[in-house]
Amino acid sequence: MDIIEKRLKEELKNSYSPYSHYPVSALVICSDGSEYAGVNIENASYGATVCAERVAIFKAVSDGKRKGDLKELHVMVGSGRVGTPCFLCRQTIGEFFDEDADVVCYSTEGDKKEFKVRDLCPFPFGSEDLMQPV
Numbered sequence: 001m002d003i004i005e006k007r008l009k010e011e012l013k014n015s016y017s018p019y020s021h022y023p024v025s026a027l028v029i030c031s032d033g034s035e036y037a038g039v040n041i042e043n044a045s046y047g048a049t050v051c052a053e054r055v056a057i058f059k060a061v062s063d064g065k066r067k068g069d070l071k072e073l074h075v076m077v078g079s080g081r082v083g084t085p086c087f088l089c090r091q092t093i094g095e096f097f098d099e100d101a102d103v104v105c106y107s108t109e110g111d112k113k114e115f116k117v118r119d120l121c122p123f124p125f126g127s128e129d130l131m132q133p134v
């Protein structure tokens with residue numbers, strides 16, 4: 001188990017997932033070497049739940065990081081299987097990561113799958129899709 005897997009496994013303990021019992025941890029690694037960890041944070045009002053990936057990304061962005069700074073995203077789910085980011089998270093990943101950035105998804109059992117952002121987000125909706133004011 002490499003150091004990132006160990007870190008993700010440790011972070012899983014911080015997941016607040018009393019409703020789904022589906023803990024998730026995420027780690028954003030930036031080009032300057034800084035790291036931002038996140039976990040899923042659920043809510044009795046389910047729609048207020050936030051995924052681990054977005055918590056980690058938002059921590060980086062709120063610290064001043066922008067597209068081009070975020071280089072890798074690592075995600076671990078506690079179900080025993082490898083999970084991939086939901087589509088809300090994929091939209092957020094597309095906003096803040098370059099299409100050739102790496103997304104690595106881990107199980108707690110040593111399995112992992114590696115993707116490029118372009119693979120997870122093949123037809124992204126971005127700022128260029130917004131209508132321009134006339």
Ligand SMILES: [Zn+2]
Pocket residue numbers: 051052053054085086087088089090
């Ligand atoms: Zn998500």
